[in-house]
Amino acid sequence: MKDYRIEEATSEDLNVVERGLVEYNLSKVPLIQEKAFIPVNLVVRDSEGQIVAGVDSRLYCWNCCYVDMLWVKEENRKCGYGNILLNEVERVAKEKGAYLIHLDTFDFQAKDFYLKHGYEIFGVLEDCPKGHNRYYLKKNL
Template identity: 65%
Template sequence: MKNYVIEESTREEYNLVDKGIVEYNLSKVPFTQEPSFIPINKVIKGANGEVLAGINSILYCWNCLYIDVLWVKKEFREEGYGTALLNEVEKIAKERGCKLIHLDTFDFQAKDFYLTQGYVVFGVLDDCPLEHKRYYMKKNI
């Protein structure tokens, strides 16, 4: 490799890289869903419209659901909001043909919660962050 520079990418370049890997993946394994990426994002609001909890997830390419974020406002934790959101996106994903859900969580977040919801740990990353663990979890539906 000669005569190159490494620069911060622009939004357009980010999209070009993203599109490149999607096209490569498609050349190796056909996608089984249309559209290829379906966001499934939900919130729970209180009577005054305040967001109390939310989940951001995406059903991608092969009918797999990736849960990116599940958050419940501190004073509403352990009241069933997380379970309700998880059940809602799982139901939607299943209706769309999903068979596999995956996510990651830290030891100071919600590993035990996900275990009660039928998820299993399939990988652990130690010292991420330092002196903590990051758990990779999945659930077959």
């Protein structure tokens, strides 16, 4: 084995790792959308301009969409902002050619919200964190 050292990665280092992984993946399954990653990031602002909800998602390589985060400020929950954001992400993803959307959520977060929107559970990581479950959900668009 060659000499090596392990260091904390910088953001530039992680860009190298990401490019390497994307390059490898694309050598196995060709890119079928215009770019490897297309962000679909949205926020909802109140009348004072404060963010009350937001979503961080992206279409990736093969016309799939991953929702990384969807958040609604606690006092604004049950106002429909989560519905609006999720519906808009799905609309944009479908418009850009996505056929599948997926995400994960914890049992103390929004599992029932996603199930209500037609998502199905395809995996569960039990006891992560201790005493809770992490759910992996998907929906065909």
